[in-house]
Amino acid sequence: MTTVLTPTNSLRSAPTNLSADDVVQASEDLVPLLRERAAEVDERRRISDDTYRRLGDAGFFHVLxxxxYGGLELTEHEHARIAMNLARGCASTAWVFSILSSDNMAILAYPEEVQEEIWGEDSFATLAGNTNLNPKATATRVKGGYRLTGQWGFCSGSDFSEWLIFNAPVGDDGEGYMFIVPKDEAETIDDWYPTGMRGTGSRTMSVTDVFVPEHRAQATRDTVRKLKERRALHPTFSTMWATWPSSGRFPFAACAVGAAWGATEHFASTVGTSTRVAGALGGAVRLADQDYVATEFGQAEGDVQMARLLIEKRSFEASERARQHRESTEQEIGRDLRDNALVTRTALRSVQTIFSLVGAKAGKSDHPVSIAKRDVEMISHHVTLNWRQNTVRYLAAVS
Structure with missing residues (x-):
């Protein structure tokens, strides 16, 4: 079992006095430290307790x-900008932030009783898990709730979360239900050994015959409707009007673009003193003196900057729709999903270019560009970033 930071959370005061500018600046300020720790995170396959505490102290888990409950009631725009900044230093750290912060919105779909249970005494409490339906899991109705058994992989952030959410079939028709359970009632299976995003703690979580009370279980298909109903509980929190699951938040794509951004920054800061072997018989050439390096780097960095600007624009637009209490149209959702995939493809191409420019030295597992490349490659395979699937949906929305 991995360490969980529960004993001290209840002693911490929620960072209620922070502004949007404060939290975005805090994410920029953390970049140097995260860069120093990135190789250790990659090797240990988890972020440190100190890093996690810093994320909480900076107010990142109170953004959404x-x-x-001590929240800042900020927007998808700040969320995306924070994720991109953190990923410049360490994409795994950015991913943990992005997942645990985004999952606050899942909690808000549940009754006030559940919200009080999770945040009433500890505003720093977080929710991890896996909302994909596991058809092999079982959820049996009993008096007052359900008995839940099953395993769910890819539970990012579960190294630290106090609560977990799982999707399991219920009844003869196997309809998906979302169940929220305390982390201490689950078992961690340490099976997270990927090539990239190694520090996200996306391990498999297992529960065996765990009782889940009725108020912590509800049909997956009801999530959007329930979120709308809960708006009355938090009338000043405009992000309650955001699309769920959020496309405007760019929760995964922002991490990919941020990691590629960090790789271009590293290359720019080191190219002046970097060399490559001149040929099979030896010798060396300065990278900064090679025309091909200038053209390839210029393209890669420019593409990353365009991807950044697109995320900032789309996340701002989504936040404005929520602020105006206007639900996104199918065309807007389709466009945002397309752009999620588009900026990730751009980030992948760019970081692979930077990797090639560095040469064999980037093959070392602790090289910053090696870590960034492996991280972006891993992110690019996330189901929400499927280019063909998202472009087909976009075309159907606009045609």
């Missing part, structure tokens, strides 16, 4: 949280 209502004021009633």
């Amino acid at each position: 949280k209502p004021k009633k």
Whole structure:
């Protein structure tokens, strides 16, 4: 079992006095430290307790949280910008932030009783898990709730979360239900050994005949409707009007673009003193003196900057729709999903270019560009970033 930071959370005061500018600046300020720790995170396959505490102290887990529970009630725009900044230093750290912060919105779909249970005494409490339906899991109705058994992989952030959410079939028709359970009632299976994003703690979580009370279980198909109903509980929190699952938040693509951004920054800061072997018989050439390096780097960095700007624009637009209490149209959702995949493809191409420019030295597992490349490659395979699937949906929306 991995360490969980529960004993001290209840002693911490929620960072309610922070502004949007404060939290975005805090994410920029953390970049140098995260860069120093990135290789250790990659090797240990988890972020450190100190790093996690710093994320909480900076207010990042309160960005998408209502004021009633010490939240800052900020927007998808700040969320995307924070994720990109953190990923410049360490994409795994950015991913943990992005997942645990985004999952606050899942909690808000549940009754006030559940929200109180999770945040009433600890506003720093977080939710991890896997919302994909596991058809092999079982959820049996019993008096007052359900008995839940099953395993769910890819539970990012579960190294630290106090709560978990799982999707299991219920009844003869196997309809998906979302169940929220305390982390201490689950078992961690340490099976997270990927090539990239190694520090996200996306391990498999297992529960065996765990009782889940009725108020912590609800049909997956009801999530959007329930979120709308809960708006009355938090009338000043405009992000309650955002699309769920969020496309405007760019929760995964922002991490990919941020990691590629960090790789271009590293290359720019080191190219002046970097060399490559001149040929099979030896010798060396300065990278900064090679025309091909200038053209390839210029393209890669420019593409990353365009991807950054697109995320900032789309996340701002999504936030404005929520602020105006206007639900996104199918065309807007389709466009945002397309752009999620588009900027990730751009980030992947760019970081692979930077890797090639560095040469064999980038093959070392602790090289910053090696880590960034492996991280972006891993992110690019996330189901929400499927280019063909998202472009087909976009075309159907606009035609």
